[in-house]
Amino acid sequence: MKVISVVGARPNFMKIAPFIKAIDEYNSNGNTKKIDHILVHTGQHYDDRMSNAFFEALNIPKADINLGVGSGTHAEQVGYTMIEFEKVLEKEKPDWVVVVGDVNATLACSVTAKKLNIKVCHIEAGLRSGDMTMPEEINRLVTDRLSDLLLIPDRISGENLKKEGIPDEKIAFVGNIMIDTLETNRSKAEELSINQILQENSLCPFNFKLLPLQSYALLTLHRPSNVDRKEILQPIINFLSNEVARDMYLIWPIHPRAQKRLKEFSLWEELGANEKVILLYPVGYHEMLKLNMEARIILTDSGGLQEESCVLGTPCLTLRWNTERPVTLRENGGASVLVGNNVERIRKEYQDTLKLSRHPQRPELWDGKTAERCVEAIVKYKG
Ligand code: UD1
Secondary structure (H helix, E strand, C coil), rough: EEEEEEEHHHHHHHHHHHHHHHHHHHHCCCCCCCCEEEEEECCCCCCCCCCCCHHHHCCCCCCCCCCCHHHHHHHHHHHHHHHHHHHHHHCCCCCCCEEEECCCCHHHHHHHHCCCEEEEEEEEECCCCCCCCCCHHHHHHHHHHHCCCEEEHHHHHHHHHHHHCCHHHHEEEEECHHHHHHHHHHHCCCHHHHHHHHHHHECCCCCCHHHCCCEEEEEEECCHHHHHHHHHHHHHHHHHHHHHHHHCEEEEEEHHHHHHHHHHHHCCHHHCCCCCCCEEEEHHHHHHHHHHHHHHHEEECHHHHHHHHHHHCCCCCCCCCCCCHHHHHHHCCEEEEEECCHHHHHHHHHHCCCCCCCCCCCCCCCCCCCCHHHHHHHHCCCC
């Protein structure tokens, strides 16, 4: 059986690493029908820190094919990916295309495969935010509608798919594959030193005498809805800089999009001048895991961090009005609460959240063995 799996952007890498390892294990376990696997990187994320660093840290083999798509508008990214991926599929003629998550590569490659009548498997199917202004929601909807095999991380996602009329036999509950990566890498992350992470990844020179840190908030912010408009971004930055960074250090590994906007909106200098704000380049997988493990609170608009914070128990403010990952919310036993991007709401939840302690929670089948179940579901598929 020939399988092509696809990655494009940073959040895909921690999902594909355990999948590839599980294929290798399947092949070395004496199974007669071997899986011939090809890894395609669309090239959407191309900076060393956004891509290569993750391949190295997570022992992902170098992609067999890189489509070199790069940055661009959504139509450009999806369009170029489809044109280049079609050539790969024509040449390789795989039995399956496996896509993960909800980035532009997920959409582009599932559409291309389906148009060539190739079976599509979606890992992390069924997530729904209900927010059609999110590019990822469109990617999820289209990919799930086209997929032959939908591998879901939680039962809520299964309910979402059933409501959309996806038949039961196409759905398999496998758990959250990203947690496989977390469990594999937990002990390595634990060994890292926070001070060393800060020194090695600092974007602005900061006063090392301030170290060691007693307690810190960890921030990530990159969604267009939060960073692309000055009237939204500026009040958030003011709150972070004047209030959060008054209580404790604020550590912010910055996504390239956010950095670009901060400079455009003339917010960069002021932020850099605040000695309690520690701006970092995008950090590696283990470094982020360690920062999350030790943070007093995390503020984020990332999807993956909501899940990692849930398992690590880090009190989390999700800077969004909705989430496609409700299983991570406090009302469902998780660590996060939705705070949107309105400063009054963020402030109130921030103050309440500081009273909470770390409370790890492990949703059903987030057990580190999801990748094996993914491979098994593909091998046993009878369509
Ligand atoms: C993408 C995903 C998003 C995910 C995020 C994580 C989609 C629709 N979105 O958004 O779901 O949460 O990745 O990182 O696929 N850039 C660089 N270097 C890079 C990559 C990007 O400088 O290696 C800059 C470019 O200026 C680019 C901008 O970042 O225009 C945004 O990158 P893009 O790939 O378009 O989307 P993300 O915001 O990263």
